[in-house]
Amino acid sequence: MARTVAERSDILPMLAETFRLHGYEGASLGLISAATGLGKGSLYHFFPGGKEEMAAAVLDEIEGWFRQHVFEPLSAGDSGAACVRAMLASVDQYFESGGRVCVLGAFALSDVRDRFATSVHRYFSAWIAALSATLVRMGHSKADAAALAEETIAGIQGALVLARALQDRRSFKRTMNRLEQRLLSPAKHEPRRRATRRT
Amino acid sequence: MARTVAERSDILPMLAETFRLHGYEGASLGLISAATGLGKGSLYHFFPGGKEEMAAAVLDEIEGWFRQHVFEPLSAGDSGAACVRAMLASVDQYFESGGRVCVLGAFALSDVRDRFATSVHRYFSAWIAALSATLVRMGHSKADAAALAEETIAGIQGALVLARALQDRRSFKRTMNRLEQRLLSPAKHEPRRRATRRT
DNA sequence: GTCTATAAAGCGATAGAC
DNA sequence: GTCTATCGCTTTATAGAC
Numbered sequence: 001m002a003r004t005v006a007e008r009s010d011i012l013p014m015l016a017e018t019f020r021l022h023g024y025e026g027a028s029l030g031l032i033s034a035a036t037g038l039g040k041g042s043l044y045h046f047f048p049g050g051k052e053e054m055a056a057a058v059l060d061e062i063e064g065w066f067r068q069h070v071f072e073p074l075s076a077g078d079s080g081a082a083c084v085r086a087m088l089a090s091v092d093q094y095f096e097s098g099g100r101v102c103v104l105g106a107f108a109l110s111d112v113r114d115r116f117a118t119s120v121h122r123y124f125s126a127w128i129a130a131l132s133a134t135l136v137r138m139g140h141s142k143a144d145a146a147a148l149a150e151e152t153i154a155g156i157q158g159a160l161v162l163a164r165a166l167q168d169r170r171s172f173k174r175t176m177n178r179l180e181q182r183l184l185s186p187a188k189h190e191p192r193r194r195a196t197r198r199t
Numbered sequence: 200m201a202r203t204v205a206e207r208s209d210i211l212p213m214l215a216e217t218f219r220l221h222g223y224e225g226a227s228l229g230l231i232s233a234a235t236g237l238g239k240g241s242l243y244h245f246f247p248g249g250k251e252e253m254a255a256a257v258l259d260e261i262e263g264w265f266r267q268h269v270f271e272p273l274s275a276g277d278s279g280a281a282c283v284r285a286m287l288a289s290v291d292q293y294f295e296s297g298g299r300v301c302v303l304g305a306f307a308l309s310d311v312r313d314r315f316a317t318s319v320h321r322y323f324s325a326w327i328a329a330l331s332a333t334l335v336r337m338g339h340s341k342a343d344a345a346a347l348a349e350e351t352i353a354g355i356q357g358a359l360v361l362a363r364a365l366q367d368r369r370s371f372k373r374t375m376n377r378l379e380q381r382l383l384s385p386a387k388h389e390p391r392r393r394a395t396r397r398t
Numbered sequence: 399g400t401c402t403a404t405a406a407a408g409c410g411a412t413a414g415a416c
Numbered sequence: 417g418t419c420t421a422t423c424g425c426t427t428t429a430t431a432g433a434c
Contacts, residue, residue, distance in 0.1 A: 006399075006400090021310060022310045023222070023224070023308075023309050023310055025222065025224040025225055026224055026309070026310045028426080028427065028428085029427075029428065029429085030426080030427085038399095038400080038401095039400060039401050039402080040401090040402095040428090040429080040430095041399085041400055041401055041402080041430090041431095041432095042399065042400050042401080044429070044430080045399060045400075046399095050428065050429065051428070051429095101308050104364070105308065105360045105364070106308040106309065108360050108361075108363045108364035109222075109300050109304065109305040109308060109359070109360060109363060110222050110225070110305065110309070111220060111221045111222055111225045113363055113364070117366070120364045121364060121365055121366065123364075124361060124364045124365055125365060147373065147377065150361070150370060150373065150374065151354070151374065151377055153357070153361065154354060154357030154358045154360070154361045154370075154374055155350070155353060155354055155357055156357065157356070157357040157360040157361065158352070158353030158354055158355065158356040158357025158358070158360070159353045159357070160308070161304045161307050161308060161353070161356040161357070161360070162307075162323060162349070162352065162353045162356065164307045164308060164312055165303070165304070165307035165312070165319045165320060165322075165323045166320055166323055166324060167316070167320065171349060171353075174346065174349065175349065175350065175353055178346065178350055205417075205418090227408075227409065227410085228409075228410060228411085229408080229409080237417095237418080237419095238418060238419050238420075239410085239411080239412090239419090239420095240412090240413095240414095240417085240418055240419055240420080241417065241418050241419075243410095243411070243412080244417060244418075245417095249410065249411065250410070250411090399434105400433105400434085401432100401433085401434075402431100402432090402433085402434100403430100403431085403432090403433100404429100404430080404431080404432105405428105405429085405430075405431090406427100406428090406429090406430100407426105407427080407428085407429100408425105408426085408427070408428095409424100409425080409426065409427075410423105410424095410425085410426100411422105411423085411424090411425105412421105412422085412423075412424105413420105413421085413422080413423095414419100414420095414421090414422105415418105415419085415420085415421100416417105416418085416419080416420105
């Protein structure tokens with residue numbers, strides 16, 4: 001069966017998986033070639049910029065997925081609590097409860113962080129901003145929402161580190177449950193004015 | 200000036216810094232040679248097992264440092280609160296408020312995790328166990344202490360990821376402050392018996 | 399668009415002089 | 417104990433046939 005119709009988007013998932021499993025430096029062209037079933041010539045046809053362009057495309061793809069399935073649903077029409085629950089469920093599923101690593105997080109800790117600085121920065125700041133906005137919608141003050149959102153994203157990333165380190169997804173699950181409980185617990189009353197709603 | 204007296208322990212810090220900055224795969228023998236000022240011959244004299252033995256020695260050194268300066272002080276004679284505060288201060292100083300990365304955490308996320316599995320696992324489980332014991336001493340139930348300890352270590356690791364990703368140490372500082380507040384807030388009363396002290 | 403062949407550089411590791 | 421020279425292999429990247 002002719003599979004001569006390969007497009008960039010067809011091989012991106014396998015590319016992403018290779019970078020996830022081996023990191024940037026560990027993902028050699030040999031491994032990539034084996035994972036995609038394409039020779040080096042074909043790879044350079046799709047990505048003239050070589051390995052760096054491949055990784056950049058993978059990061060863009062991942063960020064796009066999160067934007068669509070995690071960030072944007074946070075500002076859906078549903079109640080804030082429903083949005084938060086949906087986000088946590090998507091995250092848990094995406095990372096396979098700690099069985100999969102976050103490529104952006106791993107890149108952030110490695111020495112290629114600078115090379116992909118804008119992608120890495122944008123991914124995390126967009127996530128925090130989206131969650132923070134939802135928390136404001138749920139009644140938190142801006143400051144409380146920002147702190148809670150930051151704590152949540154850090155908690156998720158830390159739980160991924162811990163799950164890999166201890167080789168135990170249950171620790172990831174426990175952290176996700178704690179985060180859910182904290183995110184859904186009622187906002188503290190603001191000191192001076194009660195929750196007044198303007199029109 | 201003759202500096203022919205090099206010992207393994209003399210070059211371990213520079214070795215550690217190289218692995219911290221570049222990761223396992225990124226830390227080439229060329230970089231290591233430049234960082235230590237030693238030729239490959241000398242490096243293989245101290246580490247016949249090559250790069251893998253160097254990394255293993257670095258991980259042992261780091262774990263030993265944490266054992267001495269972080270884990271053991273947690274069970275010092277001081278009050279639990281003082282121990283917790285001391286731990287957080289040591290951690291903040293060691294990681295330069297998020298400016299430095301955790302080698303063990305970075306290894307955990309990378310594909311060399313399996314090769315150094317026991318070191319990585321021991322480091323994190325020892326840390327959690329030590330903190331958990333202190334929290335029990337402060338009046339938490341075993342289950343609460345374990346959860347809070349796990350949450351704390353994950354929070355620290357996540358804060359390191361986030362600080363590197365956002366290139367902003369303030370996010371690390373904020374997380375450390377939140378963790379301190381949570382660790383020092385009074386233990387919930389256990390449902391059935393109040394805090395009774397035996398002898 | 400896909401392949402093989404190949405170039406040029408860097409890699410980890412070894413041998414042997416001093 | 418330190419060095420240089422070198423081996424064998426892998427790396428990224430390119431060239432060119434099909």
